[in-house]
Amino acid sequence: MNLKLIFNFILSDWRSGELQLLLVALAIAVGTVSTITLTVDRLQKAMTKEASVFLGADRSINSRLPIPDQFVQEAIDRGITTSSMIIFNSMVLSAKDNNRSQLASVKAVEGNYPLRGKLRVADAPFGPTRETTEIPAPGEIWLNSRLLYTLDVELGDTVEVGYAPLTVTGIIEAEPDRGFSMLDISPRVLMRMADIEATQVIQPGSQLDYRLLLVNDDESVFRGLYQAIEDDLQGYRWRNVRDADERVGRALGRAESFFLIGGSMAVLLAGVAIALSANRYARRHFDHVGILKTLGARPRAILWGCLGLLLTIGLVGIVAGLIAGGAIHFGLVWYLTEQVLTTVEEVPPASLQPVLTGLATGLICLFAFALPPFLDLIGVSPLRVIRRDFKRGGVSAVVTYACAIVGSLGLLIWYSKSWEFTLWLILGIVVVTVGFGTVAIFLLRGGRIVGMQAGSLWRLAFSGLQRRNVENTGQIVVFSVVIMLLMILYLVRSSLVDEWQAQLPDDTPNHVFLNISQAQHEDVSQFIDQYTSDGDLAAFYDGRVVSVNGQPVREYQNANRPAPAPPLSSRRQLTWSVDIPDNNEVIEGEWWSESTDEKLVSVESDYARAWRLGIGDTLTFRVRGETFDVKISSIRALEWGESAQFNFFYVFSPGVFDDIPSSYRAMLYVPDEHRDELSQLIARNPTMTVIDVDSVIKQVQSVIDRVTMAVEWILILVLTSGALVLLASIQASRDSRIKEHALLRSMGGTKKLILGSLTAEFLLLGLMAGIVAIAGAELSLYLIEEKILEFDYAIRPEIWIAGFLLGGGIVASVGYLSTRKLVLLPPVTILRDAG
Incomplete structure (x- = not known):
């Protein structure tokens, strides 16, 4: 097959619209991946540059x-x-x-x-x-x-x-x-x-x-x-900048994890979209190849023609995708610079890596996902011209799937630079695909029974599902995987944003009061009552453990030395409290009552576990020369650094320190309009230390706001990839559906009945896909949040409703819009084009 013939093929397919879907799929796939990688590359650099102010340097x-x-x-x-x-x-x-x-x-x-x-x-x-x-x-x-x-x-x-x-x-x-x-x-x-x-x-x-x-x-x-x-x-x-502030470092780390997950999903969705489009394109050219073979074309010529056709399509699609991706990324970066990264004077330029990633995506997708369907053309028999019962030839299903898996591995390793992440993601997708496929088969069989009792429109939809049960099983798997990935990405984004916002609410304490004496206590208490919305003075004592259950603490340490842990004998900041402190949770034992007269202590859980301290153990403390015994009544869990408050290894019951003088500390939110009153308070109490951390809090909040907005935009870009896959999957099965309904119309079926049954069929496919996606999303969210982002997983009932709405609503809408115009065409036109 010479270049002129290949060019004529391409020109003819372009005029008829056959080539447009594959080219658009390839261009959008490359463009989406390029946009995401270019934008993420520059956003990460910009956010790191902005966060570097916490270090004063890079x-x-x-x-x-x-x-x-x-x-x-x-x-x-x-x-x-x-x-x-x-x-x-x-x-x-x-x-x-x-x-x-x-x-x-x-x-x-x-x-x-x-x-x-x-x-x-x-x-x-x-x-x-x-x-x-x-x-x-x-x-x-x-x-x-x-x-x-x-x-x-x-x-x-x-x-x-x-x-x-x-x-x-x-x-x-x-x-x-x-x-x-x-x-x-x-x-x-x-x-x-x-x-x-x-x-x-x-x-x-x-x-x-x-x-x-x-x-x-x-x-x-x-x-x-x-x-x-x-x-x-x-x-x-x-x-580096992550060492400068724990909250900023954690926010940047989790954002990069989100970018990695989102970008990887975009890469996989791009591959799926190209595979579906290439498969449809190749199937629609079986007749053309059959005719060429009847005219004497050899398989070798067909092979080179397919490769030439594929490379030409690939070149045009990749170049178009890179140009589109670059243009969109420049627009996004401009918007983010104007609206989000307002404190960054200049967003650093992108490296060559994102461009290479986009190019690699196009090439690997072509040869891993698009080449196998094209090679099927080699096995087309000349009898295809007079017989319609074409069977797969040229490339076995094993080779096709092997190419897809190898291509996916190559793309993900190139993108994530992590073998471990790639293998886990591929393994998860394989397991999900097999599991989803099994569930889809059962759902289709169950639908057969329901369909027998439905009205004519729904019976027609159910019968369509049964006639194409193999194809529909594949579609349910594709739909459910796409819906699942989109739900996962959205919910992970929500978890990230909620966690970041919870770290720094609007009334986060912006002043720390230290070294408050007993004489200054009343003055500071009045200031808190008049000028702050919330805040308490916490009593502070400096002391240490001298024995455990009567055994000297150094002997106890030597006998129970754990893995690296804060020493048991070191001096600690101590306090007492009537109620359980905020951000603390009793996980063992019981908290004391307000009227207790026992000397009790609550110990932080990790510290207690490290030193093998348990409920009922007796600790002897020395505080300001006074020695006393207390009994452990509870073990507390708390998240160090997760909230703007003082945290303690030991919290004592009321009355333990009655005879011991103390100093006080407080963390308060002081509004800007009361800074003059704060200055007067400091002037009256010159020995008291007040630290203004407002600027630090604003810096942290600024970085978190920018990271949040960046995550939002990455989500939008990946959603675009998901929509492309849904469209490509529906387009791949459109031909057989349209041909069947053209026959029905030629036999007297109304447009309303046919269009309604098509919409109902897509709705049923979407609902089934939604059911499967919900289960997959819950399992995947557990693994991502617990193992990657280090969140506490919780079941979300709202995603069950979202799964049905996304599955039924989106698939039905896209299916209706993609088939509506063709249903309105005369049946003779459709049947003639279908051969």
């Missing part, structure tokens, strides 16, 4: 040891921008009143700090803040608002850090890389690295935190740097 190297010059030079040689800093605790003294001093956390930085993000400064203590990229000049220092009150200094006054006198020229409220830690509660001071020597704080044995910040838009540069210095990193910590 990477950092931290240590108690000075950063070696070798590390700095290696980074500079690779084009990485660097900035060094030193953080240490030091007393800051007021030059005008030496009796005024305060322990502060001093950060000394170079001139290009910060590399990512901006500083938040104020023009007056606790006043409105603004962003800036400027830092103090040499000889100058910026103080936190609390320090201005404590030291009784103003802008322009002089303070001393070590031996260095420095002029106060600014008020620093937040840095992008500070984050929040209960171990870092000292007020911040910002100064220049050039002034460090004058302070003379760097002495042998000094506790200093050295950091080297690194910035570059190319991730491969960091991989190269890490490999170059990996052997010398002992004693140094290599950090």
Whole structure:
């Protein structure tokens, strides 16, 4: 078969519309995958870049040891921008009143700090803040608002850090890389690295935190740097943006898991759509090939003609898909930049990987999913011209399925770069397909009994299902898999968004109050009642366990040493409570009553399990020189870091600490309109520590909002792939249905009856597919949420209704729209075209 004949075939098929579905399927498949991979690639880079403000850089190297010059030079040689800093605790003294001093956390930085993000400064203590990229000049220092009150200094006054006198020229409220830690509660001071020597704080044995910040838009540069210095990193910590904030790291990790799942589904759906379209295209050309063989065409010529035809279709479809995917992705990125990633100055460019993925998708889909049906044309007998009972030839079903599985493996491995993920996904699909097929057969057989008792329209629909039971079983499997995947993706997205929003509600505490004395308790309590919506003062005690069931704690530790766990003998923060703290759940034992006079304690579950502590055990504590025994009455489960509240290993019953003085702490949400009252409270209680974490919370919320929107758009793109598969599957079976109903019309059947029976048949197929999809979705959601996203799985009754609505409604609608026009054609036209 020469090129001219192939071109004539293509031109003829295009004019008749035969080629359009396959070309569109291939173009949409490649375009969808290209759009998703290009958009995800750039969104991930943009979100990582935005989240990098929590680190102040893209990477950092931290240590108690000075950063070696070798590390700095290696980074500079690779084009990485660097900035060094030193953080240490030091007393800051007021030059005008030496009796005024305060322990502060001093950060000394170079001139290009910060590399990512901006500083938040104020023009007056606790006043409105603004962003800036400027830092103090040499000889100058910026103080936190609390320090201005404590030291009784103003802008322009002089303070001393070590031996260095420095002029106060600014008020620093937040840095992008500070984050929040209960171990870092000292007020911040910002100064220049050039002034460090004058302070003379760097002495042998000094506790200093050295950091080297690194910035570059190319991730491969960091991989190269890490490999170059990996052997010398002992004693140094290599950090990325996920290490900077636990919630941001968890959000980014789960979003990437969602992107991986969604993209993989898009790849598989694209392959299915192309396979269905290619199979229909090949079947409709059996007669053409039969005629060519009667005219003397050899199988070898037919083979090369099929390959030439396939490559030509593939080239056009892939190029069209890549162009469309690129154009759509640019539009999406522009929209997301304008509406979502508003704090990212420029979305990083995409790498070549997404383009290669789109190209690979087209090529693998062609040869794994489209080639086997085309090779069936080789086995067409010349007798096909006069006989319609064509049987499969050329390629066995085993080879066809093997090609599909190998192609799927290749696509998923290329996309996910994970053998384990790919094998589990393929295994799941095989199991689901076999299981769905079995259930579909039983549903069709059950429908046969129901159909015998139905009216004429429904009886016609049920009889159509029975005549094409093998084909309909396949369609139910395809429909149910598509519906299942779409439900899974939507529900996983909902779980992600709900979990992220639950982490940071609108009234998340934005101020932490520490070191509240008994004398200050009433003043702070009144502030809470008047100016905050919710909040309690929690009593804090510092103590430790000295014995377990009468056995000294160190002996007990040596006899019951577990896998790595916090030491039992270490000092712990303790508290008491009448009620079970929020975000805590008693999983063993019972919580005490308010009127109890026993000395009881509740222990955190993981800690209790690690040290083999159980209900009824007696622990002896020493708190401020006082020693007392308590009995374990309950074991509590809690999620560390999941909520903005204080968490404890030990919570005691009321009355245990009655004779022991305490300090108090609180985490409160203070609205912006009450910041003046907060400033007055701090001024009245200068020894109390108040930490403003509002900027940190807003940064975290900003990143989570952007990740959420990105997930929404990926869902929309994958839904598009699902709709394509549904259309291709319905189109693949359209010919036989239309031919049957053309015969019925020629025998007197009305258009209303035929169109109604077709719609009813698709509705029944959709409902059956919905039933199967519901079971598959529940099982898959359990595995994804429990094993991949680490959520607590819960059965969702709403998806049972959604499964029926999606199955029946969508399949019936698409089936009706795709066959409506053909039913309106004269029967003679349809029968003549069908041969």
